[in-house]
Amino acid sequence: MAEGKTNFAIVGLGGRGRGLLDEFLDVPGVRVVAVCDKYEDRAMEGVRIVEEKTGETPFMTLDYKEILRRDDIAAVMIFTTWITHARIAVDAMRAGKHAAIEVGGAASIEECWQMVRASEETGKYCMLLENCCYDHNEMTLYRMVKQGMFGEIVHLEGGYRHDLRDEICLGRENRHGRLFNFMHRNGELYPTHQLGPICKLIDINRGNRMLTLSSITSKSRGLNVWLHDNKGDDYDLADYPFCEGDVTTTMIKCANGETITLHHDCNLPRPYSRDYVIEGTRGIFKENSHGGEIYLDSLGEKGHEPQWQDFAPLREKYEHPLWKRYRQEGVHGGHGGMDFLVLSAFAESVIEGHEPPIDVYDTAAWMAVTCLSEQSAAMGGLPVPIPDFTNGMWIDRAPYHRGIFCVNEVCEDCFEEENA
Numbered sequence: 001m002a003e004g005k006t007n008f009a010i011v012g013l014g015g016r017g018r019g020l021l022d023e024f025l026d027v028p029g030v031r032v033v034a035v036c037d038k039y040e041d042r043a044m045e046g047v048r049i050v051e052e053k054t055g056e057t058p059f060m061t062l063d064y065k066e067i068l069r070r071d072d073i074a075a076v077m078i079f080t081t082w083i084t085h086a087r088i089a090v091d092a093m094r095a096g097k098h099a100a101i102e103v104g105g106a107a108s109i110e111e112c113w114q115m116v117r118a119s120e121e122t123g124k125y126c127m128l129l130e131n132c133c134y135d136h137n138e139m140t141l142y143r144m145v146k147q148g149m150f151g152e153i154v155h156l157e158g159g160y161r162h163d164l165r166d167e168i169c170l171g172r173e174n175r176h177g178r179l180f181n182f183m184h185r186n187g188e189l190y191p192t193h194q195l196g197p198i199c200k201l202i203d204i205n206r207g208n209r210m211l212t213l214s215s216i217t218s219k220s221r222g223l224n225v226w227l228h229d230n231k232g233d234d235y236d237l238a239d240y241p242f243c244e245g246d247v248t249t250t251m252i253k254c255a256n257g258e259t260i261t262l263h264h265d266c267n268l269p270r271p272y273s274r275d276y277v278i279e280g281t282r283g284i285f286k287e288n289s290h291g292g293e294i295y296l297d298s299l300g301e302k303g304h305e306p307q308w309q310d311f312a313p314l315r316e317k318y319e320h321p322l323w324k325r326y327r328q329e330g331v332h333g334g335h336g337g338m339d340f341l342v343l344s345a346f347a348e349s350v351i352e353g354h355e356p357p358i359d360v361y362d363t364a365a366w367m368a369v370t371c372l373s374e375q376s377a378a379m380g381g382l383p384v385p386i387p388d389f390t391n392g393m394w395i396d397r398a399p400y401h402r403g404i405f406c407v408n409e410v411c412e413d414c415f416e417e418e419n420a
């Protein structure tokens with residue numbers, strides 16, 4: 001390996017993979033020595049990105065197993081389609097490499113267990129790159145909750161509400177993976193953007209766990225209307241009976257009594273929102289189009305009807321130290337800066353050799369919500385049990401790594417040490 005650098009490989013160079021590759025090359029200590037996509041033009045585009053940024057030419061292949069045969073690669077970044085994430089991660093861990101996977105849900109409980117087993121048996125990490133755990137709002141709210149400002153947490157809501165009609169419907173033309181999932185699957189297909197931060201907030205897999213879920217899906221109309229309007233009545237998919245309902249609502253019950261409601265909503269016209277809601281015994285936060293609004297008992301005037309307050313001033317006051325430092329140094333990269341933070345978190349764990357902040361148990365539990373939701377929806381919303389991927393260890397887990405990227409605690413002292 002080049003002095004001071006650790007070697008990584010990239011698998012999956014669609015739009016997301018290419019964007020993340022470019023950002024990943026800016027993460028300190030990272031060297032990308034191999035790129036792979038099953039489409040040659042996309043793999044070549046990966047080569048071009050690395051060459052342009054570093055002057056080095058990475059190994060290129062259309063078969064990720066060729067990457068796994070190399071012994072100079074520490075970790076594989078998997079930016080492929082949803083139904084390929086887990087199998088590539090399992091193969092990577094079994095070949096002695098750490099794995100990071102882009103977000104998406106699992107197709108089966110079996111593949112979640114395979115990830116857990118592969119990680120436990122090889123000692124290799126498997127981190128879901130849930131960037132929303134590192135977003136500015138989410139990190140600030142995490143700090144406020146951990147300081148007790150919301151009292152005891154009772155109920156949480158969130159979702160993935162994103163008008164993706166063109167991306168889904170043009171999946172064949174653009175060689176994009178979402179279309180086939182929406183044609184054949186029905187349920188909470190993309191749970192982790194809000195579920196990840198929610199699970200970290202209420203210590204899922206560390207003193208708490210998700211017990212059951214129930215999903216109900218609406219009818220499917222939005223994609224057909226979009227196709228008629230944009231591709232014409234004769235287009236072959238215009239009247240296709242898409243499986244995925246336009247809106248899926250999922251309810252989860254946790255061992256410590258909290259409830260979680262998730263919405264998946266990508267087929268209808270609407271502005272983007274993750275609709276984050278945190279409700280505790282001492283206050284409530286609600287995301288809105290300006291960031292959010294909040295009511296806390298401690299901020300309200302005694303004897304008056306509770307009134308919403310703008311969240312922005314509190315976000316400044318209670319900002320997470322990681323974001324304070326990040327803003328001072330210069331926020332960069334996609335999705336408001338959170339992508340660079342999640343990539344940095346995984347890279348640090350590989351380079352320094354410690355468990356990542358989102359571990360294989362988090363990855364399995366969050367991804368499992370998708371296939372369980374499909375099962376529940378198929379049975380009209382019948383509750384289904386959520387497996388305990390820690391096998392009972394959620395009651396008594398080994399300590400996590402404390403550090404600046406930790407999302408199991410706000411490690412304020414780690415920032416103080418850095419500043420000392």
Ligand SMILES: NC(=O)c1ccc[n+]([C@@H]2O[C@H](COP(=O)([O-])OP(=O)(O)OC[C@H]3O[C@@H](n4cnc5c(N)ncnc54)[C@H](O)[C@@H]3O)[C@@H](O)[C@H]2O)c1
Binds near residue numbers: 011039079103176178
């Ligand atoms: N975290 C975020 O904010 C965010 C944003 C966008 C996309 N994503 C996620 O990133 C992932 C990729 O998204 P995308 O929009 O680029 O999708 P895409 O379908 O355009 O690209 C996926 C790429 O993976 C490649 N691929 C699939 N199987 C492969 C295999 N076995 N070997 C090699 N290459 C393979 C495909 O050829 C394709 O180029 C998805 O999981 C998506 O949900 C996350």
